[in-house]
Amino acid sequence: MPAGLKHFPTLILLTLVSACATVNESKPADSDPDIAISSEAKAFEMKCETDLAMVLTLLDKQEKITEPFTVETVLVPLNELQIALSNGARLASTYKSVHPDPDLRKVATDCLVKYSDIGTQLSLSRATYDAVNMLDVSHEPDDTKRFYELTLRGFRLSGVDKDEETRDKIRALSDEITQIGQTWDKNILDDVRYIEVTTEDLKGLPQDYIDAHPPGENGLIKISTRYPDIYPVYTFAESDEVRRRLRQQERSRAYPQNEPVLKSLLEKRNELAAILGYDNFADLVTADKMIGSGTNAQKFIDRVSKLAKPAQEADVKQLLKRLKQIDSGASEVNRWQVSYLQELIKKEQYELDAAEVRQYFSYGKVRDGIFELVSNLFNVEIRPWQTSTWHPSVESYEMLQDGKVFAQFHLDMHPREGKYQHAAAFGTRAGISGRQLPLTTLVCNFPGEKDPNELMEFDQVSTFLHEFGHLIHGLFAGNHRWDSLTGIATEWDFVEAPSQMLEEWIYDLETLQAFATNAAGEPIPAELVEKLNRARWFGEGLTTGIQMYYASLSLNYHSSDPATFELFPKMLELEQRYSPLPHQDGTYFFTNLGHLNGYSAIYYTYMWSKVIAADLLTEFKKEGMHNTNTALRYRQTILSQGGAKPAAELVSDFLGRNYNFDAFANDLKKGISGD
Numbered sequence: 036m037p038a039g040l041k042h043f044p045t046l047i048l049l050t051l052v053s054a055c056a057t058v059n060e061s062k063p064a065d066s067d068p069d070i071a072i073s074s075e076a077k078a079f080e081m082k083c084e085t086d087l088a089m090v091l092t093l094l095d096k097q098e099k100i101t102e103p104f105t106v107e108t109v110l111v112p113l114n115e116l117q118i119a120l121s122n123g124a125r126l127a128s129t130y131k132s133v134h135p136d137p138d139l140r141k142v143a144t145d146c147l148v149k150y151s152d153i154g155t156q157l158s159l160s161r162a163t164y165d166a167v168n169m170l171d172v173s174h175e176p177d178d179t180k181r182f183y184e185l186t187l188r189g190f191r192l193s194g195v196d197k198d199e200e201t202r203d204k205i206r207a208l209s210d211e212i213t214q215i216g217q218t219w220d221k222n223i224l225d226d227v228r229y230i231e232v233t234t235e236d237l238k239g240l241p242q243d244y245i246d247a248h249p250p251g252e253n254g255l256i257k258i259s260t261r262y263p264d265i266y267p268v269y270t271f272a273e274s275d276e277v278r279r280r281l282r283q284q285e286r287s288r289a290y291p292q293n294e295p296v297l298k299s300l301l302e303k304r305n306e307l308a309a310i311l312g313y314d315n316f317a318d319l320v321t322a323d324k325m326i327g328s329g330t331n332a333q334k335f336i337d338r339v340s341k342l343a344k345p346a347q348e349a350d351v352k353q354l355l356k357r358l359k360q361i362d363s364g365a366s367e368v369n370r371w372q373v374s375y376l377q378e379l380i381k382k383e384q385y386e387l388d389a390a391e392v393r394q395y396f397s398y399g400k401v402r403d404g405i406f407e408l409v410s411n412l413f414n415v416e417i418r419p420w421q422t423s424t425w426h427p428s429v430e431s432y433e434m435l436q437d438g439k440v441f442a443q444f445h446l447d448m449h450p451r452e453g454k455y456q457h458a459a460a461f462g463t464r465a466g467i468s469g470r471q472l473p474l475t476t477l478v479c480n481f482p483g484e485k486d487p488n489e490l491m492e493f494d495q496v497s498t499f500l501h502e503f504g505h506l507i508h509g510l511f512a513g514n515h516r517w518d519s520l521t522g523i524a525t526e527w528d529f530v531e532a533p534s535q536m537l538e539e540w541i542y543d544l545e546t547l548q549a550f551a552t553n554a555a556g557e558p559i560p561a562e563l564v565e566k567l568n569r570a571r572w573f574g575e576g577l578t579t580g581i582q583m584y585y586a587s588l589s590l591n592y593h594s595s596d597p598a599t600f601e602l603f604p605k606m607l608e609l610e611q612r613y614s615p616l617p618h619q620d621g622t623y624f625f626t627n628l629g630h631l632n633g634y635s636a637i638y639y640t641y642m643w644s645k646v647i648a649a650d651l652l653t654e655f656k657k658e659g660m661h662n663t664n665t666a667l668r669y670r671q672t673i674l675s676q677g678g679a680k681p682a683a684e685l686v687s688d689f690l691g692r693n694y695n696f697d698a699f700a701n702d703l704k705k706g707i708s709g710d
């Protein structure tokens with residue numbers, strides 16, 4: 036999840052956890068002038084101090100530019116400043132999330148805050164803005180024009196064109212928003228709740244889960260609201276009451292303490308939007324997205340909700356039918372029953388057995404299979420890269436085109452103490468043409484560290500491919516000279532489209548049979564792939580409906596003056612309007628939907644990217660999933676472009692038309708099994 040929301044191009048890059056990543060050439064780490072692997076906290080702290088001082092010197096120079104204002108005197112040094120800022124912040128951001136030494140992680144965290152402060156300072160630098168604003172770029176190449184336009188837009192969204200007093204107010208408000216946001220996150224993180232259950236209550240759960248949860252002195256077992264604890268319960272626990280109680284606790288975290296916190300977060304954001312000339316914060320935060328405005332986001336949510344309705348109703352009907360076999364008097368499906376019932380139906384109706392599937396997906400084979408797929412599709416070579424990293428389990432690779440290295444990446448794929456706990460692609464270093472290669476670090480928590488034959492779950496394989504989609508986007512786009520155009524420098528609501536699209540190949544028989552073999556070397560049977568495909572869309576309507584409820588909550592809290600509504604009733608109203616399932620009594624989701632900080636009004640972005648990903652795929656479905664011409668055209672028109680053009684233009688360059696909702700709507704229909 037992005038850490039904050041700033042409009043200045045560099046900062047947008049810094050906040051995205053799906054850009055590119057860390058490190059050096061095949062020579063000793065310290066010979067690389069930009070990135071050093073500092074294994075000691077002290078050394079990293081000193082490097083950070085030196086780099087920050089250099090960035091500040093550049094900023095100071097930038098603010099003292101005098102006429103004549105030209106591309107050479109204004110934009111080139113500004114680009115240098117952004118690159119320096121980006122290099123330092125990206126490395127700190129990666130180390131903060133992966134370094135095994137807690138002291139170094141702390142240093143990296145502090146270092147990142149300082150970079151972020153300088154970023155804010157730059158975004159409000161009136162002298163720099165005035166100089167940029169006076170440039171004439173009409174005779175410059177397209178990429179220079181684009182850099183100029185993005186820079187100006189970023190400055191204006193930051194409020195740099197306001198008077199000094201207003202700029203001070205903006206700065207103060209931004210700081211307050213950051214601090215309130217931190218309190219919000221911390222309240223959620225700190226509020227771990229428990230329920231106590233008996234051994235009997237855990238019936239249906241896997242034995243390893245039961246073994247990991249022994250009874251305490253009172254004979255009862257404590258189940259926490261932490262993720263690894265809750266999902267198995269929701270999916271497998273036969274006891275309806277246990278699932279209900281656990282979900283009630285989970286969805287009440289940070290209540291009531293986050294209620295006033297959210298209220299003031301919304302008030303400050305609303306105030307900031309007003310100062311910057313917007314009706315509300317939703318309009319401000321969508322101004323530089325594909326969607327363009329809060330009103331458009333609302334229309335999008337309503338449109339998707341409507342499209343999902345038939346599939347959603349079919350899903351609920353199917354779940355209710357199965358529920359009635361357990362409880363003949365049941366008249367509705369509740370939220371705590373969904374995962375459990377879905378699991379039963381998947382087993383019974385789609386005959387999909389997770390254990391049967393996973394035998395074909397050992398970590399080593401999956402990794403090699405993904406390399407093979409990407410190499411063939413995009414005509415690149417991937418080879419090991421000898422370099423130093425922060426942990427012995429990290430593997431490093433180079434990517435080559437026509438025998439020439441053009442990008443590098445690290446795979447940090449296995450869990451360890453203190454490491455980032457989700458999956459993400461970190462842009463450790465942005466590529467700048469003729470100067471520095473792009474470097475991405477994939478950070479995941481998969482099995483396979485001790486032994487590459489360890490097996491992965493199917494959804495982990497899908498996650499691997501998804502993150503690899505971010506990786507190739509960042510690397511293929513890592514050859515621009517302007518910082519704001521390089522890597523995944525596209526609109527936030529387009530970022531997930533290339534990664535969501537790549538997931539599709541995990542359902543392709545030819546791709547799977549090329550690498551997914553079991554211990555005896557037998558490839559995954561076609562019938563099993565067929566089953567995976569049939570089960571795939573089941574539940575999609577329901578999931579889409581629930582996602583649109585979340586999106587509406589995120590949007591609506593930010594689309595009017597918070598003085599005009601109460602948080603809880605507003606949530607209930609939206610839940611009733613968008614959610615396919617009834618509200619669970621005693622839950623307060625508005626105090627623990629973490630995205631309300633990092634994503635503010637734009638939770639819709641996930642679904643927006645998904646609609647576009649489905650449309651992009653139509654070209655591959657037409658020409659063949661392994662057609663290299665289509666893949667190369669896709670790479671050329673979309674991935675390699677980075678931020679060189681608005682995303683909508685990139686998409687229409689590839690499709691030969693504007694994007695539409697048809698493919699997405701068709702996918703939803705696949706979920707309707709006809710009873």
Ligand SMILES: [Zn+2]
Pocket residue numbers: 053501505531534
């Ligand atoms: Zn992603």
